[in-house]
Amino acid sequence: MAKVTIDGIEIEVEDGTTILQAARKIGGKVVPPAMCYYGPLKGSGGKCRVCLVKVTQGSTRDPRPMPKLVASCITQVQDGMVVENTTNEEVLNARKGIVEMLLINHPLDCPVCDQAGECSLQDLSYEHGVSAQRYEEERRSFNKVDLGPYIQLHMTRCILCYRCVYTADQITEKRVHGVLGRGDAAEIGTYIENVIDNDFSGNVIDVCPVGALTDKTWRFKNRVWFTKPLDAHRDCPTCSGKVTLWTRGEEVLRVTARKDQYNEVEEFICNTCRFDKKEVSDWNIEGPRHIDRGSVISANHYELPVVNVPIVPNLPTSTKKNLPQE
Ligand code: SF4
Numbered sequence: 337m338a339k340v341t342i343d344g345i346e347i348e349v350e351d352g353t354t355i356l357q358a359a360r361k362i363g364g365k366v367v368p369p370a371m372c373y374y375g376p377l378k379g380s381g382g383k384c385r386v387c388l389v390k391v392t393q394g395s396t397r398d399p400r401p402m403p404k405l406v407a408s409c410i411t412q413v414q415d416g417m418v419v420e421n422t423t424n425e426e427v428l429n430a431r432k433g434i435v436e437m438l439l440i441n442h443p444l445d446c447p448v449c450d451q452a453g454e455c456s457l458q459d460l461s462y463e464h465g466v467s468a469q470r471y472e473e474e475r476r477s478f479n480k481v482d483l484g485p486y487i488q489l490h491m492t493r494c495i496l497c498y499r500c501v502y503t504a505d506q507i508t509e510k511r512v513h514g515v516l517g518r519g520d521a522a523e524i525g526t527y528i529e530n531v532i533d534n535d536f537s538g539n540v541i542d543v544c545p546v547g548a549l550t551d552k553t554w555r556f557k558n559r560v561w562f563t564k565p566l567d568a569h570r571d572c573p574t575c576s577g578k579v580t581l582w583t584r585g586e587e588v589l590r591v592t593a594r595k596d597q598y599n600e601v602e603e604f605i606c607n608t609c610r611f612d613k614k615e616v617s618d619w620n621i622e623g624p625r626h627i628d629r630g631s632v633i634s635a636n637h638y639e640l641p642v643v644n645v646p647i648v649p650n651l652p653t654s655t656k657k658n659l660p661q662e
């Protein structure tokens with residue numbers, strides 16, 4: 337076991353735990369953001385650098401600070417390690433710079449993007465971004481690509497986190513897409529025009545932190561904050577059948593896997609559940625999905641998230657429901 341202190345809070349974790357995982361055990365504001373790390377995917381992390389933290393004491397045996405900021409998602413804790421995240425100005429400045437860099441090529445098309453309201457980059461820019469861009473070179477742009485009947489690729493929005501590549505590698509039988517080219521020329525592609533069609537291929541949509549991979553059956557149907565998420569399940573021979581239905585009235589607008597507060601799926605779901613079961617009668621409804629991510633996605637739902645709920649007594653329920661999220 338190793339004792340680590342993050343932003344002044346001490347926690348004991350198993351050897352081999354990363355700083356990010358240790359911070360998630362503490363929870364709340366000490367948790368660094370993550371754009372490429374994804375708990376359920378082996379080997380993910382180390383690409384985007386938004387999770388950088390300062391290690392001010394390496395360990396009890398060697399208390400020297402680490403000379404550079406480190407990626408918390410791939411750096412393991414040592415006994416006696418002291419880490420600064422939100423309490424360190426250098427970290428916050430670096431994160432601002434990384435957001436600016438991620439936005440160099442990413443278009444600010446949130447008003448027409450299906451991921452708006454549940455986009456990790458949108459949240460990150462809101463929390464850490466700067467309003468001005470210093471980049472003066474020509475930006476990369478790509479045409480939209482159809483990856484089969486269900487998935488659309490907007491490469492211009494991609495931040496090259498590799499999550500979709502790991503997902504296809506680890507949960508589908510055959511990966512047909514990957515990162516082609518390197519450096520400025522790197523892009524997600526299928527090399528020879530190909531379709532991603534596999535029972536579990538739809539999961540690449542769920543893991544994409546931005547709107548680069550979108551569900552064609554849901555595109556432009558609604559804004560996510562106007563929909564009502566419901567937990568539902570069905571007997572499915574291929575996956576657990578446990579999903580979230582995003583509904584408006586009686587209509588099921590889309591089906592996704594259930595995601596936790598870090599935007600990570602609890603269980604991957606199959607394409608039949610995701611794309612073919614769009615009737616309420618296909619599902620056993622469990623009740624409203626509790627969203628505890630502090631994002632636009634949690635607005636207008638049946639209930640407010642338990643975290644950051646402002647306590648405003650003596651207001652009618654309808655007014656309380658519409659309170660802005662912190
Ligand atoms: S398409 Fe999405 S999931 Fe895939 S690398 Fe780009 S941003 Fe990541």
Ligand code: FES
Nearest residue numbers: 382384385387409
């Ligand atoms: S989340 Fe750690 S480098 Fe991307």
